[in-house]
Amino acid sequence: MKRKDYISWDEYFMGIALLTAMRSKDDSSQVGACIVSPENKILSLGYNGMPIGCNDDDMPWEREGDPLDTKYMYVCHAELNAILNSAHSNLTGARVYVTLFPCNECAKAIIQSGIKEIIYYSDKYHDEPSSMASRRLFNMTGVKYRAYHPSGRELTLTV
Ligand SMILES: Nc1ccn([C@H]2C[C@H](O)[C@@H](COP(=O)(O)O)O2)c(=O)n1
Numbered sequence: 001m002k003r004k005d006y007i008s009w010d011e012y013f014m015g016i017a018l019l020t021a022m023r024s025k026d027d028s029s030q031v032g033a034c035i036v037s038p039e040n041k042i043l044s045l046g047y048n049g050m051p052i053g054c055n056d057d058d059m060p061w062e063r064e065g066d067p068l069d070t071k072y073m074y075v076c077h078a079e080l081n082a083i084l085n086s087a088h089s090n091l092t093g094a095r096v097y098v099t100l101f102p103c104n105e106c107a108k109a110i111i112q113s114g115i116k117e118i119i120y121y122s123d124k125y126h127d128e129p130s131s132m133a134s135r136r137l138f139n140m141t142g143v144k145y146r147a148y149h150p151s152g153r154e155l156t157l158t159v
């Protein structure tokens with residue numbers, strides 16, 4: 001008999017985005033992104049982290065203070081990393097599952113890459129100018145976005 005309690009595509013890909021986020025060294029926000037083709041094939045993954053070659057232990061992870069001593073000047077966002085990690089894939093018509101709604105910089109990269117849909121888990125910066133600009137960009141360019149509605153299913157991994 002065919003199993004009935006298999007996970008949905010949305011649960012599967014958001015689950016992978018959440019797992020990918022667990023690689024992040026950022027203390028306050030761990031973000032993961034999973035880019036998926038129209039045929040439901042995973043094209044790329046990314047999480048927020050320092051650029052290749054920068055030692056995580058030598059970089060600032062602070063949120064406040066002298067801008068040069070905060071993480072914001074240096075960290076690569078999950079969505080951008082996922083796009084850059086997919087260098088050999090065509091992202092036209094793809095969708096991205098991301099654990100945090102994209103900032104305006106990632107919104108620009110998403111649009112330019114050809115990704116057409118965003119499924120996001122958290123929208124905790126909804127009222128920040130960065131999120132407002134992202135929505136403006138997505139609305140103008142026809143990129144769809146929707147909140148992920150957690151199914152409540154608990155997935156346990158023993159690693
Ligand atoms: N869509 C986003 C938004 C933010 N990030 C990264 C950038 C930082 O590492 C962190 C946000 O830190 P916070 O201001 O919450 O302390 O998340 C991202 O990867 N994608």
Ligand SMILES: [Zn+2]
Pocket residue numbers: 077078079080102103104105106107
């Ligand atoms: Zn971003």
